[in-house]
Structures are given as C-alpha cells and as structure tokens.
Amino acid sequence: MAKAAKKKPLPDVADLNKAQAKVEHRRLALELEAHDKRYYQDDAPSIADAEYDALRQRFNAIEKRFPDLVTSDSPSQKVGSAPSGRFRKVRHALPMLSLDNALAEQDVIDFAGRIERFLKLPDNNIDFSAEPKIDGLSMSLRYEGGELVTAATRGDGAEGEDVTANIRTLEDVPQKLKGRKIPDICEVRGEVYMTKKAFLALNERQKAAGDTVFANPRNSAAGSLRQKDPSITASRPLGFFAYAWGEMSALPEQTQTGMIHWFERCGFKTNPLTKLCHSVEELLAFHRRIEEQRAELDYDIDGVVYKVDRIGWQERLGFVSRTPRWAIAHKFPAERAMTVLRDIEIQVGRTGSFTPVGKLEPVGVGGVIVQNVTLHNEDYIKGVGNKDEVLREGRDIRIGDTVVIQRAGDVIPQVVDVMIDKRPKGAREFHFPKKCPCPLHTDVVREETATGEEGSRARCSGEFACPYQKIEHLKLFVSRRAFDIDGLGEKQLQYFFDEGWVQEPADIFTLAKRNNRLKLEEIEGYGETSVRNLFAAIESRRRISLERFIYALGMRHVGETTALALARGYGSWQAFHEAGLKVAKGDEEAIADMDALDQIGDTVIKAVAAYFGESHNRGVVERLVKELEEILDAERPKSSSAIAGKTVVFTGSLEKMTRDEAKAMAERLGAKAAGSVSKKTDYVVAGPGAGSKLAEAQKHGVTVLTEDEWLKLVAG
Numbered sequence: 001m002a003k004a005a006k007k008k009p010l011p012d013v014a015d016l017n018k019a020q021a022k023v024e025h026r027r028l029a030l031e032l033e034a035h036d037k038r039y040y041q042d043d044a045p046s047i048a049d050a051e052y053d054a055l056r057q058r059f060n061a062i063e064k065r066f067p068d069l070v071t072s073d074s075p076s077q078k079v080g081s082a083p084s085g086r087f088r089k090v091r092h093a094l095p096m097l098s099l100d101n102a103l104a105e106q107d108v109i110d111f112a113g114r115i116e117r118f119l120k121l122p123d124n125n126i127d128f129s130a131e132p133k134i135d136g137l138s139m140s141l142r143y144e145g146g147e148l149v150t151a152a153t154r155g156d157g158a159e160g161e162d163v164t165a166n167i168r169t170l171e172d173v174p175q176k177l178k179g180r181k182i183p184d185i186c187e188v189r190g191e192v193y194m195t196k197k198a199f200l201a202l203n204e205r206q207k208a209a210g211d212t213v214f215a216n217p218r219n220s221a222a223g224s225l226r227q228k229d230p231s232i233t234a235s236r237p238l239g240f241f242a243y244a245w246g247e248m249s250a251l252p253e254q255t256q257t258g259m260i261h262w263f264e265r266c267g268f269k270t271n272p273l274t275k276l277c278h279s280v281e282e283l284l285a286f287h288r289r290i291e292e293q294r295a296e297l298d299y300d301i302d303g304v305v306y307k308v309d310r311i312g313w314q315e316r317l318g319f320v321s322r323t324p325r326w327a328i329a330h331k332f333p334a335e336r337a338m339t340v341l342r343d344i345e346i347q348v349g350r351t352g353s354f355t356p357v358g359k360l361e362p363v364g365v366g367g368v369i370v371q372n373v374t375l376h377n378e379d380y381i382k383g384v385g386n387k388d389e390v391l392r393e394g395r396d397i398r399i400g401d402t403v404v405i406q407r408a409g410d411v412i413p414q415v416v417d418v419m420i421d422k423r424p425k426g427a428r429e430f431h432f433p434k435k436c437p438c439p440l441h442t443d444v445v446r447e448e449t450a451t452g453e454e455g456s457r458a459r460c461s462g463e464f465a466c467p468y469q470k471i472e473h474l475k476l477f478v479s480r481r482a483f484d485i486d487g488l489g490e491k492q493l494q495y496f497f498d499e500g501w502v503q504e505p506a507d508i509f510t511l512a513k514r515n516n517r518l519k520l521e522e523i524e525g526y527g528e529t530s531v532r533n534l535f536a537a538i539e540s541r542r543r544i545s546l547e548r549f550i551y552a553l554g555m556r557h558v559g560e561t562t563a564l565a566l567a568r569g570y571g572s573w574q575a576f577h578e579a580g581l582k583v584a585k586g587d588e589e590a591i592a593d594m595d596a597l598d599q600i601g602d603t604v605i606k607a608v609a610a611y612f613g614e615s616h617n618r619g620v621v622e623r624l625v626k627e628l629e630e631i632l633d634a635e636r637p638k639s640s641s642a643i644a645g646k647t648v649v650f651t652g653s654l655e656k657m658t659r660d661e662a663k664a665m666a667e668r669l670g671a672k673a674a675g676s677v678s679k680k681t682d683y684v685v686a687g688p689g690a691g692s693k694l695a696e697a698q699k700h701g702v703t704v705l706t707e708d709e710w711l712k713l714v715a716g
C-alpha cells in the first residue's frame, strides 16, 4: 500500500528543522503542482481558493526560512502565465524553426561568406533583408480562402497550441486578408509582443489588484495570450509584426522584402525598421544603428535578423538541422549584473557528470531574476578555461565573493568576473568532491576528452548504479522532447523513484498493472482522475517515433538533432538496434556505415558503442521495447524522389554547384550523402579531378554519373 500521507496538525514553520523542511517542501511542491494542473489544465479545482492559498503561504514560508530549498522549477518560480496544456495541440504544416546566433561581427562576415561559397557567388553580391529581432512569442496564422482559421504558438517547433480565439482579439491580425488573388492557403508567421508602456501599465494594475506581476514584456505577452477567456486577452494590448511564412499554396513574391510588403497589403503591420541591405558592411551598420535606438523603441528587441532576400536562394540554401542557412540572428551583447555567491552545490547529471552550480543572492539581469549560475567545472572555478586559457585574469571564485554575471538571450547565465576588492575575510575556497554524493560514494574520475586526454569535467564512475544518474536519465526519458508523458513531471517522477516504484523506463509502463498494490490515488495531491489521466498518457506513448525513442535512450552525445540523424539514417528501430550492437562489438563495416551518415562522427559512434556495449543498458532497452507497441519508422524526406533511400558519394569538383550544396540537396531528397565508396554505394557523382573514389566505384561496380546526369536524375 502506498504511503498515503494522513493529515496531521502541522508544526509551525519556525519549528521545522532542515530535514523536516526539506521533506515537507517536496510534498507541498508536488501538491501545488497537482492543484495547478487541475485548476489550469483540467479546469476542475478540487479545493477552495482559500485552502490553496494557505498551502502556498506555507510553502512560501518554508522557502523563505530555508532559501536553499528554492530550485528553478519550484512552483514559487513560475511566472505569471498558466502552464500550457489546456489548449488544443496543432501540428504545424511546416515546422517553425529557430535561428542560429551571431554574437561578434566576425560571425556575420562568416555567415555571408558561407552563403557565397555555398551558392558559388562572387563576393558581396547578395541582398539581405535586415530586421529587428522582436523579443515576443512567435505565432503562425493560417488563412484558408483568405479567412483566418487557426492561430498556433511555436511550441516545440513541430506542434504548438491553438490560441485562435485569443488571437482573434488582436487588432493587428486581420480576420480576412485584404487584396485580390490571395492564395488559397497562406500561413503568415510573425511575433506577438507587448509594448513596454503597456507592460508597465499592466503590472501596475496587476499589483493594485494583488495579481501576478510579470517579469518582462515577453512573459506578460505570453501570459496574456494563454488566457482561457479571450476577453482577458482582448483587454491586454498585444501587437503583431508579420515577418515570415509557413505553408503557402502559391508564393506571391520572389523576395523576403517583397513578402513583407505583401503582408502589409494584406492588412498586417510589419516592422518599420526593416531594411534591404546590399552588403555585409550595411548589415553591420544596421546592427549598430538599431542598437543605438534600442532603448527608445517601445518594444523589446534582443538583436537583429538578417535573411537572404531572394527566396529562390533561400530554397537552395535550405536548412542545417533546425536552423536555416539563409538567416542568422545577430544578438546584442549580453546584460550584466553584480551579486553575491552564497554557495556552490554539485549537480550530478544524466551521464554522471558533475556540474558545480553557484547559488546566488537573487538578482535581476535583463528582466529575469537569476539565482543559479553554472560554474562548469573545477578548473573554471579556479580560473582556467577548457583550452587551458586564463579566465577572469586568473581570479578564482570563492563562496562569499561578489561576482559579475552575464546573461545573453536564452543562454544560461555565466560568471564573467569576480570583484576581488569586495572579497570578504571569510570567503571560502570550494573543494571539489572526491566522491560522488550518491550512496555508492564512488570515486570521481575526470572525463576523457574526444582526443583521449583527461578533460576538465568530473564524473561519477557508478554509471547506472548511481541513483543520480538513474533519476536524471528517467527525467530525460519522460521529458517533452522524448516520451512526453503528461502528468509525470520531474517531481512526481522523483517521488516514484524514491519509493522504488520506477527505477528504469520500462517500469513506467507497468505502473498501471501494479497499481492494485501501489494505489497512486491515495497519495496526497493525486486522486482518481489524475491517476486515470496519467495512465492514459502512459498508454498513449506505447507508440513512439524512432527519433524520439533514440533520443529518450539518453546516450551520451546523442541529443535531439543527432537522434534525428540516426533515425533518418537507419529508418527503423531494428536496423538501428542491430547497427548499435555491431558497432559495440567493433564491426568495421557497421562503424563505416554509421560514419557515412550525415552529421554522425567519431564521438557519436563511440557513445553508441559504449551504450550498447554495456549489458545493463542492453537489458534496459530490451525490457522497454517489450512494453511498447510500435516504434514508428523514421520518415525520410521526399521519399518519392528518384534518389530516396540511395547512397551517393560526390567526388572531384562540381561546376554547377558546390559539393556542400549538392550533398544538402541529396539529403533533402531523401538520399544519404556518404564520404567513402563501398559496395553499398548506389551512385558516385564524379567531376573533373576525381581520383581514388572513382577507382573504388569501378571496383565495386557502382554507377558513376557526371554532374549533368546527376542533375537530370534528381530533377526526376
């Protein structure tokens, strides 16, 4: 039977010791989260507001007395907006992607250079649209027959939330597109934002009414949009700038700036600072000018965006994983603030690596309250970078120090300096642990770098026997981009883990079967409905896409993009699994095949080999697969093309396009562009100067094509 907490009179917060506080804090956090979910997502609160407020007050009082307990995901840290999940999900017809970042001018020069080389164009001959980067929420508006039918947030890029009713209240969003000859399907994309003035006024009103005060205009725009009642959204002054598009049944213009003017003719607002630039120098001058104007603008921007103006070129340039090659965000320099470092804690990650986290006196930087800062590793604290360079002019970081922290966009805050003249007498040096804080107390080892040298990161050597690693791995497994199990957040998972109910991924799928014994509904903060919902969410995940599945396995160095590359490369779980087992055994052909995949190199191959080489992991995977109904084969893009599924090797120089462009085109059409010729190669495209690869092709009897023959083949 589950340890269902029976209600007893609670001691005063002032009388709690640290251990008691910790336990109660955890329990209350779970409870508050469950109530929030019922209130916001299910619209079915199970307690009175006053009761909820009392729970929250006690929770806040505990955090106030023991500030160490505050974590970044604590319910006290959630800003204004209601948690998502209460809006219908919408799958975007075309994914909503993000942009690569440039921080230095050189990054912009490199960006333009890459494009010139890719397109084989003479120097500085490309026009760019330069636009402010609005710090709001991106939105996709779908019009059918000229009428607005759906408005969706970006979400994870593939699926967003349906906020149509709320978006209809925005003055800047036309219900019907103006003009003649509007394509039947138009997806207009852009940014929803709140002006700084409106944000300040709204916060004044919220404060007076005792309601949520928002941290910045972006949060207040998000909070205002995620309202159940559209009349609340209507009362909040939100604006919209159009700057991009998704699915279009016909493209009315040939250039980015042309499209922006077309959006205006349709009835949209576009950003008045947008400018057509003819050289990199003009782009950099644009950046400098906008940065000067930044403070006077009535909306927040965090940089500028450059986009190749000609859409035909955008199409040729295409994408690298989730970002376009034809656009970049040139960010403004980071914002800084000074605060005191109160403590340093060690976090043990999914792969056992140790990250020292600095606990700060909370401080506002660029509109966000920061209280944790990563200190990377032992050397970083001492003032040594990962290339052995001297950091902060050699100043080390001690507990009690006044530090300067910096935050750039969504990047994790960094300590950029230590104020030695403010160092108090009692400032303490931090001694990196020699043993893992896990019950195994295993020795800490230094991680190896890719070149086999001792690296700067420390790791627990306990692998899966280390509970920290197990729980971190489980957290990744249920996370949004992996199995995305609704109702199984980090806190619930930790609870199940501590109780011994879930130790590995397969256990999640047997929870329902074991519930006669576990009785989850008896845990305080749960209840029959939430348990039923949780089981339904788990059931619905017995079918999963291959890329999510691979990502969820949590192999080192296999993030989402790599998982997608592996899924696309192998197509099915069976093929990938077999390859993984072979690679682990050192099978040279399997290793060469994996190496030939786009975006996969030595580090990933080693990680896959290490993973499948470990018998414990093989067991975990086997038990998990048994619980699943189906691992869906990966979609290969444009499988109808003549080269879909084929392996192509390019050699010699090409005349009509660069080798990079040719490879990218092959991949777009569903082929695999490999680096070396084997008997599995389908085509070798050979240009002038082709050497050994051509000979190899002849040896294996592989079809050899000229560049023109190749272009004819792909044109279908």
Ligand code: IVH
Residues within 6 Å of the ligand: 097, 098, 099, 100, 131, 132, 133, 134, 135, 136, 137, 138, 154, 191, 243, 244, 305, 324, 327, 329
């Ligand atoms: S273009 C495929 N243009 O920046 C590229 N994005 O990191 C589509 N943003 O999610 C984006 N101003 O929310 C583009 N003028 C602008 C933008 C802009 C702001 C945001 C947008 C996007 C993020 C990209």
